[in-house]
Amino acid sequence: MTDQRQSARKIFKVKALVVMDGQPPLLGRTTDLGAQGISVTVGRPMQAGQLGQLGFDLMVEGRTVPLRVRTKVMYSILSGDEYKVGFQFLHLDLNTMTELARFLK
Numbered sequence: 001m002t003d004q005r006q007s008a009r010k011i012f013k014v015k016a017l018v019v020m021d022g023q024p025p026l027l028g029r030t031t032d033l034g035a036q037g038i039s040v041t042v043g044r045p046m047q048a049g050q051l052g053q054l055g056f057d058l059m060v061e062g063r064t065v066p067l068r069v070r071t072k073v074m075y076s077i078l079s080g081d082e083y084k085v086g087f088q089f090l091h092l093d094l095n096t097m098t099e100l101a102r103f104l105k
Contacts, residue, residue, distance in 0.1 A: 009034045010104055016040050018085075020052035020073075028085075030056055035100055037074065037088040045083045046076040054087060060102045067096055 012033035018026045018040060028042040038054065050073040058065045071087040092100070 008104070012038070014056050017055040018042055018052065019055070020046065020050050023052075031084065033100075033104070035097075035104060037071070037086060039084055039086045041079065041082045041084050043082060045078070046073045046085050048073050048075055051090075058099055058103045060099050065099045065103075067099065069096060 009032040012030050014030050016028045016030050016038075018028045020026075026042055026044070028040040031039045031041060038056075040054070052071055052073075053068060054071045055066070055068045058067055069092060070090040072090055074086040074088050076083050076085045
């Protein structure tokens with residue numbers, strides 16, 4: 001599998017709430033984060049192309065910033081007894097992009 005990421009990733013481990021369209025919410029744990037997307041481990045597989053919403057908290061300059069972002073599943077691979085799911089961010093607002101940039105610098 002080739003790595004299609006277009007930006008650097010930063011190790012990032014926090015709880016995340018994954019809410020895919022038409023499905024019940026699912027708790028996950030982030031593994032890394034970039035300007036274009038995030039990877040999260042969850043308990044069940046997801047379909048590439050699925051759309052949904054992801055909620056997680058960033059620590060930016062000493063304060064907690066709760067983010068809620070629209071996402072698309074890029075891949076879902078079995079890793080041990082969990083699934084590692086890559087999400088691409090969709091239509092980020094300026095505030096969210098600014099907070100991500102601050103966190104990633």
